Every structure is written in C-alpha cells, then in structure tokens.
Amino acid sequence: MNPSTAQAQVLVDELVRCGVTEAVLCPGSRNAPLSFALHRADAAGRLRLHVRIDERTAAFLALGLALRSGRAVPVACTSGTAAANLHPAVLEAAYAGVPLLALTADRPPELVGTGANQTVLQPGLFGDAPRLELSLGVARRAAGQQAGWRASVAKAVAVAVGRVGGRPGPVHVNVPFAEPLMPDDPAADLADLGDSANWPESLDGRPGSAPWTVFPPPLDAQRDAPPLPLDPDLPTLVVAGGVPTGAIPGPPAGAPVVAEPNSPLWPGALRTGPWLVDAAADGQLPGPAQVLLHGRPTLHRSIARLLADDQVAVYAVAGTVGAELPPSVRAVGRPPRLRPPPDWCARWSAAEQLVGDALDKALAEPGAPTGQRLAAALITALPPGALLLLGSSNPVRDVSLAARPRTGLTVLANRGVAGIDGTVSTSTGAALAHASAAGGRAAPGYALIGDLTVLHDLTGLVLGPDEPRPDLTLVVLNDEGGGIFSLLEQGAPEHAASFERVFGTPHRVRLDAVCAGLGVAYRRVDDLSALPDALGGVGDGVRLVEVPASRKGLREGHAAVRAAVQAALS
Structure with missing residues (x-):
C-alpha cells in the first residue's frame, strides 16, 4: 500500500x-x-x-x-x-x-x-x-x-x-x-x-478512537455555569434565537417568550412576540426591566434595539450563545426560575390575544402580503414529525411575523451569517439527516425559500443516479426578484428610479422549465387553499412547489398589517 x-x-x-x-x-x-x-x-x-x-x-x-x-x-x-x-x-x-x-x-x-x-x-x-x-x-x-x-x-x-x-x-x-x-x-x-x-480502544470498547472523541459532546453546558445575578421577580422577557448544535434545550419557565422560528423555544413562544416588542418600544405595552437571552436572535430590528437599551438589563443563558454576544450582556450563566409580576404577564397575554386576532383579520384582507399568508398556511399544513428549513431573507421573517408556533416540527435556518448561499443544499442535507434520525418513521423534509435563493443554488438540485435522495419539498415563493429590499430603506418611493434594476433584480426564469431540465418534480399553486394537497407527495427525491407572487404593493401590504396591529393595541 x-x-x-x-x-x-x-x-x-x-x-x-x-x-x-x-x-x-x-x-x-x-x-x-x-x-x-x-x-x-x-x-x-x-x-x-x-x-x-x-x-x-x-x-x-x-x-x-x-x-x-x-x-x-x-x-x-x-x-x-x-x-x-x-x-x-x-x-x-x-x-x-x-x-x-x-x-x-x-x-x-x-x-x-x-x-x-x-x-x-x-x-x-x-x-x-x-x-x-x-x-x-x-x-x-x-x-x-x-x-x-x-x-x-x-x-x-x-x-x-x-x-x-x-x-x-x-x-x-x-x-x-x-x-x-x-x-x-x-x-x-x-x-x-x-x-x-x-x-488504544475507545470508551465504548471499539478499537481505534481516543476516549475523549466519542460522540455526542456534552450537552449540559449549564452544569458548571455560575448562577446569573438577575432578580427573578422583575418584569422579564425571554428572547430566543438559534442555538449552536448540541446546546441545551431551554431556560426555566415562568416568563413570556419571544422566539425566532429556528429556536427550540419557538413552540411555546408568543405568536405575536415581535409585534409586542415593537408595541413596548412605542409605549403601547409595559416593557421588560430585564431580558434573558437564549441563543442568538438575528431577525428583527426591534429586538436588536431592545437588547441595546441601556435601561434594560440583559443576561445570557450559558451554552446557548453563538459566536458572538451583544455588548449589552452583563453576565452569562445559569438562570433561576423566573417569577415576573402576574399583572405584567397578564398585560402581555392580553396583548397577545388582541394582536393575534388583528393579525388574522389583516392577513385575510385583499392585498395582504402573499409571503406572510403562505408562511401561516404552510406551518399549519405540515404533518407532525416534519422538518422545515427556512430560507434567509423574507421566508424566516414571514414565519416569525405571521405563523402560529406549533409543536411537532423541527425548524432550522442558516442564520449564522444569514446568507442565501447553499440553502437548497443545506435543506437536502438536513432532510437526509432528519430521515435517518427518524429510524424508519415517516419524516418528510420541507423548505420555504425565495426564487433568488433557489436560483443561487441550482446545483443543489443536481443529484447523481447513485446518490442518496431526500424526501424534500421546496416551497418557493416566486416574486421574480429580491422582495426583501422592497421593505428596507432602499424600497422607499424616492429610490424608485434605481430600485428595480439594482435591488429588485428581476430574472424572468421559468422554474417549471428549470425543474424539467433537472428532473425535479414540479407543481404550481396559485391559490393557497390548494397548498395542503400540493404538499402531499411523499417519497424519495426533491419536489418543487412554486407559489407565484408580485412585489408590486408589497411595501404597502406590510404597512397595512402593521397598522392593523397598532390599531388593535391603541
């Protein structure tokens, strides 16, 4: 040899x-x-x-x-x-x-x-x-x-x-x-x-590996962490984002939770959490005196402003932080059980009900953002045990702002640096691993992504004939360009002359033709009532479900939803 x-x-x-x-x-x-x-x-x-x-x-x-x-x-x-x-x-x-x-x-x-x-x-x-x-x-x-x-x-x-x-x-x-x-x-x-x-032999007796490399890594990062010096009786909000692989599942109960969809705390979080943080910043709701940070939130500017508020004490749960911590974090450690004032919690609970009702009505109105309506419908339609990977840009935000948190899903997202690179391939890998973890049970994978995201990783759809094939459905909101930029500063009317070419980036690609060339099963959904039926295909391989949308009026549609939420709290 x-x-x-x-x-x-x-x-x-x-x-x-x-x-x-x-x-x-x-x-x-x-x-x-x-x-x-x-x-x-x-x-x-x-x-x-x-x-x-x-x-x-x-x-x-x-x-x-x-x-x-x-x-x-x-x-x-x-x-x-x-x-x-x-x-x-x-x-x-x-x-x-x-x-x-x-x-x-x-x-x-x-x-x-x-x-x-x-x-x-x-x-x-x-x-x-x-x-x-x-x-x-x-x-x-x-x-x-x-x-x-x-x-x-x-x-x-x-x-x-x-x-x-x-x-x-x-x-x-x-x-x-x-x-x-x-x-x-x-x-x-x-x-x-x-x-x-x-x-030498490993810890489990197999020949060949050093004892300290045996999988899995230790999961209880709080075991040796110092107790956090916070007051458990103050108005406290748990803010949760994505956590590193193998991090502990969650902090102690007892306080309202605002969680991003890829957080392990999302199933038990307030549905309208991001909206309520906005309301607290505007004085429509009493804000927290302290925040317990679980993981690394990256989606909402209102959350970033809350974490940067020098009037709010911010503490982080050991073992759940990512590569970086906000500079406002005062300590990292093991939290006690939280006991915020009941009347403060009741105010947040009542606001949750009001905003949730207003949100449902606003999303049913003509002109409501298709992305938010799709996000809410998809979360409801997915079968128990499914995997869902959310694309960066609008999809993960639409789920966070419009969908109702639920159990029975494994929700992932590439939010480390939040690029759209490789999202099709990440979804494929996650779906393959998800099926393996299910041990023979049905465990389909899904991804909610945008048209630019799928075009950015078309080679992710190229699987050789001898390669393991995932059970994966890509749900693609196709608004023919970069919809998220319509919602940012560059989407303001004063920038209309330059917006479409350098930010909107229309492409005119027919996804049905792309799928035909790549051998990917394709289906188009023009009415969201047909979405559950379109998601029904289960088996080996990748399928693409296209949901057409328009970027025209997207900024105004989001503004209308925001106005409905604010009116409900006024």
Whole structure:
C-alpha cells in the first residue's frame, strides 16, 4: 500500500471510529486517495457517502447534515479553488456553531510557490473562521505513522463537536498528498500496515478512537455555569434565537417568550412576540426591566434595539450563545426560575390575544402580503414529525411575523451569517439527516425559500443516479426578484428610479422549465387553499412547489398589517 493511500484510509477509518456517519465528496485528482477511501467505507456500510460536482454545494450539503444531526460531517475536495469554494459554508458553520469538517487535499509543500497547477496557499485559507486548523505532514511511508494521523483526526472531531474547546464549529484539516495517488493494491487492508493494534480502544470498547472523541459532546453546558445575578421577580422577557448544535434545550419557565422560528423555544413562544416588542418600544405595552437571552436572535430590528437599551438589563443563558454576544450582556450563566409580576404577564397575554386576532383579520384582507399568508398556511399544513428549513431573507421573517408556533416540527435556518448561499443544499442535507434520525418513521423534509435563493443554488438540485435522495419539498415563493429590499430603506418611493434594476433584480426564469431540465418534480399553486394537497407527495427525491407572487404593493401590504396591529393595541 503506497503512503498516500495508507494515509487516506487511516484518516477515513478514524473519522468513522470518532462517530462520523456521513461524508460529502467532490471529484478531483489530488484528493483521489480520499475518494477511494470514502467509497470503500461507503461500500462496507461504515458511513454514507454523498458525491457532488460543486464544492460550494457540497459544503452546504455537509452543513445541513451536521446542522440536523449534531455530528461532525466532513466535506472532502481537491486543491486550489475547489478548497476556496468551501469558505461560505465554513463561515456559516463558524457563526452558527455547526460541526463541519473541511477536509482539503493539497500539493506537497515543495510544490507550493513553484507555479504548480491547481496550487494555492491553503493553510489559513479560511482565516479565523475555523475553531482549529491542522495541516498534516506528507505521508512518506505507509507503515508506522497511524498514531499521528489518527490523533489529528480525533482532535479535529473533538473540537468540531465542542467536546474540546466547548464551542461546536468548523475545523479545517489540510492534507498534502504526494504521488502516487492511485491505490497500487485496491484489496489491501489497514491491518497490512502493521501498527493498528497499538492504538488504544475507545470508551465504548471499539478499537481505534481516543476516549475523549466519542460522540455526542456534552450537552449540559449549564452544569458548571455560575448562577446569573438577575432578580427573578422583575418584569422579564425571554428572547430566543438559534442555538449552536448540541446546546441545551431551554431556560426555566415562568416568563413570556419571544422566539425566532429556528429556536427550540419557538413552540411555546408568543405568536405575536415581535409585534409586542415593537408595541413596548412605542409605549403601547409595559416593557421588560430585564431580558434573558437564549441563543442568538438575528431577525428583527426591534429586538436588536431592545437588547441595546441601556435601561434594560440583559443576561445570557450559558451554552446557548453563538459566536458572538451583544455588548449589552452583563453576565452569562445559569438562570433561576423566573417569577415576573402576574399583572405584567397578564398585560402581555392580553396583548397577545388582541394582536393575534388583528393579525388574522389583516392577513385575510385583499392585498395582504402573499409571503406572510403562505408562511401561516404552510406551518399549519405540515404533518407532525416534519422538518422545515427556512430560507434567509423574507421566508424566516414571514414565519416569525405571521405563523402560529406549533409543536411537532423541527425548524432550522442558516442564520449564522444569514446568507442565501447553499440553502437548497443545506435543506437536502438536513432532510437526509432528519430521515435517518427518524429510524424508519415517516419524516418528510420541507423548505420555504425565495426564487433568488433557489436560483443561487441550482446545483443543489443536481443529484447523481447513485446518490442518496431526500424526501424534500421546496416551497418557493416566486416574486421574480429580491422582495426583501422592497421593505428596507432602499424600497422607499424616492429610490424608485434605481430600485428595480439594482435591488429588485428581476430574472424572468421559468422554474417549471428549470425543474424539467433537472428532473425535479414540479407543481404550481396559485391559490393557497390548494397548498395542503400540493404538499402531499411523499417519497424519495426533491419536489418543487412554486407559489407565484408580485412585489408590486408589497411595501404597502406590510404597512397595512402593521397598522392593523397598532390599531388593535391603541
């Protein structure tokens, strides 16, 4: 067995022994040793391999698998710009706390800086985003080096899942491979290297992995956290956003909760929470004296203003914060059970009922935003046990503002850096992992995304005939452009002359034709009453349900809903 083949087989073997069950691969020449090793592990049933032709798509597929499963998922690629295309997913993983392993093949160091083809300086390629970066030495001999290679993989997995360092996130492992890159004896086994018996057993008795890398990572981050120095009897609002993979499920009960849809607290949150925070800022509702922060909220400016209010004490729950904390956070720790004043809680409860009724009436009016009506209808129509991934931009906001929180769903979103990159691929990975976690039970996956989001990741719809196929329905609100910009400052009437070309970005793409060319099942829904029937297809593969809409009048429609809410509280 030649050295590069031996090294790749040991690396993949140790990944499996450290709990890796899924891996993503892109074709290439320099990463050929990894390709053969991953294919061999897949054929033996030791992991499930997913092959993609586009590195950016592959990285987000791995991100989706890791986001839903909580396990480290490697994405392996060749050298050069192939490695650079992993960067967007690495950034999302860094800020969302997702255990993504970027496994990049490289040229040997003696070829770097010599004009060699497909050669860039890969160590440091992802800046400070990785929790850990390892650049392995070139394998110069096949036997006698297993321990070092295994230790590097074990450390990488341990850091990625948060067992070492305490914060799940991306890890970059750069592997320079020297020629020959092809296996000289495809039937050779690791035992032929002669030193595998010297590696210690894991905690569960399986040979090969270091004890501190065993999956899963510790989940109770509050166990050693200090108690928070807050007053549990003050008017307190729990504000919840997304949490890192493996974070604890929730804070103590006893206070109103305003949660974003991808928060584990959303099922028990106030439906109209974002609207009520706005009302409190306008003086229509008594605001909180303190906020208990659970995770990292990113959606609403009203929440950002609340967290920045120096009259409000802000505390964070240990173990649920992402890569960054608002500067207003006074302490991070373990909260007590909250006992806010009953009359204050009653005011918020009464306002919740008033605003909810007003919201339902406003959404039934002609001219109400299609996106908000779709969000409310979709959440109601999804079957119990389903996965829902929400696209950044308007979809996640529409669900937050209009839908009624419910149990029975797993809701995810790429809100680490909130880009629309790779959302189709993230949805695919999450749906595949969701079905695996269901253990044979029906567990369909859905995504609510916009037209620009699906166009940005069309290669995410390209699945080879031998690839694992998800049960995934993409619900696409198609308003032929960037609808969210209509709601921001640049959508104001005074900017109309430049808006449509540089912000609205109309595209005239027919999604039915795109789906036909890619072999994706397609259905169009012009009336939302037909949505439940359109969602009924269950089975292997990706389906796209298009809901046409218009951006014309979107700003005015949102303003009308906001006015109805304010009138209900006046």
